Amino acid sequence: MGVGPGDPELITVAAQRAIRSAQVMAYPVADLGREGMAARIAAPWLQPEQQRLPLLFPMVEAAAPRRQAWHAAADAVAACVQQGQAVVFLCEGDSSTYASASYLLLALQQRHPHCPVRMLPGITAAAAAAAEASSQGMPWPLALQQERLLIQPTPDGPELLRPLLLNCRSSGQPLVLLKLGRRWLWVRPLLEELGLLESAIYGERVGWPQQRLCPAVQVPAAECPYFSLLLLRTSWPEVLP
Ligand SMILES: C[S@@+](CC[C@H](N)C(=O)[O-])C[C@H]1O[C@@H](n2cnc3c(N)ncnc32)[C@H](O)[C@@H]1O
Incomplete structure (x- = not known):
């Protein structure tokens, strides 16, 4: 789902509702250990008891590490869903415009075609x-x-x-x-x-x-x-x- 850009107030009612009802908050990070921009924007809406799932989206040119990371992200999300958890993937701006959410979507479709997905748009x-x-x-x-x-x-x-x-x-x-x-x-x-x-x-x-x-x-x-x-x-x- 899209959040921001920048301003935490730029969030749809649908996105807020989805955050409230999710057990797992997934978000992209460029390095594991670093806070992601989308997570920072959505911070006011997250609950402390919700599990955090940072997913590595490396900012590199090479194809192999990026593909590997997208596959790993899809596998991690699908594993949570299989355990019955509702997962929200936070994405900066619109989730379909030059967005990490798009790579996750495509990787999920390829590797876990039965994993249910709902895409919530954001503001570019x-x-x-x-x-x-x-x-x-x-x-x-x-x-x-x-x-x-x-x-x-x-x-x-x-x-x-x-x-x-x-x-x-x-x-x-x-x-x-x-x-x-x-x-x-x-x-x-x-x-x-x-x-x-x-x-x-x-x-x-x-x-x-x-x-x-x-x-x-x-x-x-x-x-x-x-x-x-x-x-x-x-x-x-x-x-x-
Ligand atoms: C990977 S794209 C993400 C686009 C985003 N999904 C959208 O809907 O706009 C990243 C680029 O979007 C632009 N961008 C994203 N957020 C911005 C912000 N808060 N202020 C200015 N530019 C921003 C910058 O040009 C940045 O390099």
Whole structure:
């Protein structure tokens, strides 16, 4: 199920109800022993007597350790379910959008096809950032009318991002770049070169007490946290209020 992003209050009634009735709280962690982001967000809703089940989702490029971890996560969840326990898997943002929950879902389907699953959606970081911008006097509809919103991870180099930005500039397609992080170092100069810096909003740790949300022009080129994104809009539909 999706929680947050960031703000514990951004949770559906269905998700709250599912948490209340579960015996096991599972959540992804990048390293065993480290607290997971989803668990931290959901903390106000968890009960001390509920069993914690941190599941390793390593942030590595290699396929084998990731597959191994997804299989192990599915096996651990299925084992709890087989013992009659209701398990909730907490996931940051929406559970179907670039989400650890999706890998768990696919691994469960493959390895434990009879394990019952209910998927509860959440709020994407893109939607949360747009809403925050709008709340701060920077009205930011993610998509209007016939626009084709593009949400994707920031490509790995300027040569890959440049054509994407040129297309957004000429077509007016609104864009959300996730996984901005350290790439901001070279993304900012590229936006500036293409005359797009003034058309973007930078969002960092949206929904957290340390949230930073501002015009991208105010953010110097530097490495940014993993939980950062960029909203880009180069034009508006003709017919507006
Ligand atoms: C693996 S994706 C998770 C997406 C998430 N499931 C969703 O629905 O948005 C991680 C990326 O989402 C973005 N993100 C997630 N939470 C965020 C937050 N609270 N503030 C800013 N960006 C966030 C960042 O770009 C981060 O690198």
